Amino acid sequence: MKAMVATGNATPSVELAEVEHPQLGPDEVLVKVEAYSVNRGETFQLESPPPGWRPGKDVAGLVVQAAADGSGPAVGRRVVGHPPQGGWAEYVAVPSHALAELPDEVDAVTAAALPLAGLTALRLLRVVGDVAGRRILITGASGGVGHYFVELAAAAGARATAVTGSPERGRRLTELGAAEIVQDVADAAGPFDVALESTGGANLPLALAKVAHRGRLVWFGQVSRQPATLNFFDFFAGPESATIRHFHYADSDVSDGEDLATLVRLVATGRLHPEIGEVADWTESAAVLDRLRDRGIRGNAVLTVA
CATH class of the missing domain: 3.40.50.720 (NAD(P)-binding Rossmann-like Domain)
Structure with missing residues (x-):
């Protein structure tokens, strides 16, 4: 499959490459990514990427393989997720406790802007x-x-x-x-x-x-x-x-999935409005990251995966 990988260079900081398909743990769901959000903190991580690390923590898409242990959403469900890494890709493995299902009222681009910023x-x-x-x-x-x-x-x-x-x-x-x-x-x-x-x-x-x-x-x-x-x-x-x-957003007694469900509900009922400053095709990720790092984007930036 294709994924954005870190180059280790200032620019472009990422490039498309062929990587291995995700191997799922028993409590992980395979998501076909439709959109992902990039965060300014990730631009800093890309400066000195650790070996084996791939960027991407904010995704929205479709479940194509359910978790083996029976947890989480079923195949065919639309979801928003917060994987530990690797979300800037065609497919990503996401722990079932870090997923929330999406109603028809919330599209993938809007949902992808929710995880890191919304949870924080x-x-x-x-x-x-x-x-x-x-x-x-x-x-x-x-x-x-x-x-x-x-x-x-x-x-x-x-x-x-x-x-x-x-x-x-x-x-x-x-x-x-x-x-x-x-x-x-x-x-x-x-x-x-x-x-x-x-x-x-x-x-x-x-x-x-x-x-x-x-x-x-x-x-x-x-x-x-x-x-x-x-x-x-x-x-x-x-x-x-x-x-x-x-404060660190990951230090929470409430799971990512539960809090994502709360954010999704607020968006669906018109009580929370994600501010999306730019939407682009994922092939433009490197350029978008440059603009984000230089504070050229207000709110969130979202990339769509064709």
Whole structure:
């Protein structure tokens, strides 16, 4: 079968190649991929790909072989899945617990944009807890995670301030319920009950300084790739009894499949709207990855597999 494999080069970072057909474990389902989403974090992984690794964690398609142990969806079901790797391919093996079935209302392109960004946003909301009436700051908000989180949090009653690179990139976030759009963390009018920080570098201490008494900063990414330096004397002199928490989306007590089913249900009922900034044929993957890495795409980018 054909699949996108890492070249180890800056550009093109991937190329089409013939690879072996997936060998299924007893709890794995074989999915014929119709569409997959690419994430900015994957562009970083492609710079130094480990031996044997193939990219791809967000897929949507058709079940063509059910799991041998009887778990998961049956042959012929349309699904969205979150495999550990290898999703940028004609076929991929997906653990049955990392799949959700798709209703007719949700097409493959929309579904493919859900897994990594949607799971992250949903689980961030779970970590924050009751958001009704609370002020929340989120950095790096013009990506897929930011769009999902702002819409979910605003619907639950939060007052969200989103930090984006430009007013244009923030316009859609306003439509999704953001109370305020700023281009710099320093311009955000705090204090905030919770600051969600995904950029790292100088923004982390700036966001922490905006946290209210007994507030929280949740660190969930470092897309700037710049180390963050925190002066704890400033921290102790800042918001009293504030806390800092590291977040990783995979650390969840709820399975990927269960949370994907929740996201699918929200999309199907018109309560969640994936922001898809670009759709292209999968042969254009390398060029799309370049644009994504250079922040030329707002929201998610989805590739379709002919």
